[in-house]
Amino acid sequence: MLALKVQAQAADAAAPAASGLSLDQLHFRYAITGDSPPWKPVRAFDDGQHVYIQFPAGIAQGELPPLFVVGPDGKGELVNYRFHAPYDIVDRLFGAAELRLGGDKAAVVRIERTDGVAAGAGHGHD
Numbered sequence: 325m326l327a328l329k330v331q332a333q334a335a336d337a338a339a340p341a342a343s344g345l346s347l348d349q350l351h352f353r354y355a356i357t358g359d360s361p362p363w364k365p366v367r368a369f370d371d372g373q374h375v376y377i378q379f380p381a382g383i384a385q386g387e388l389p390p391l392f393v394v395g396p397d398g399k400g401e402l403v404n405y406r407f408h409a410p411y412d413i414v415d416r417l418f419g420a421a422e423l424r425l426g427g428d429k430a431a432v433v434r435i436e437r438t439d440g441v442a443a444g445a446g447h448g449h450d
Contacts, residue, residue: 353439361431375414389425393418
């Protein structure tokens, strides 16, 4: 019985956050680098409109850092996103973003597209 529960939890964690996502529409083109805090994402992918950042199983929303998209000037910009366990769902595509948590010695994790597309990707900007 416990094995079935564990299998069901693993399947839930691996399933895309939104039903109706087709695997052929998903782009796994993001590298995750930087520090290794307990909340470091396990993967990031997009469907051409939203970026899905998957966190380790068991991470609660209150334990997650804020997300900043890295703008053309290299500075962090606020972006609309929501948490739908275990994913942050970002309302637009980006070239690079950072998750930051802490003060002077903040843990920083960078999520960057690996196909060379810049931060304005997905909005018709060059």
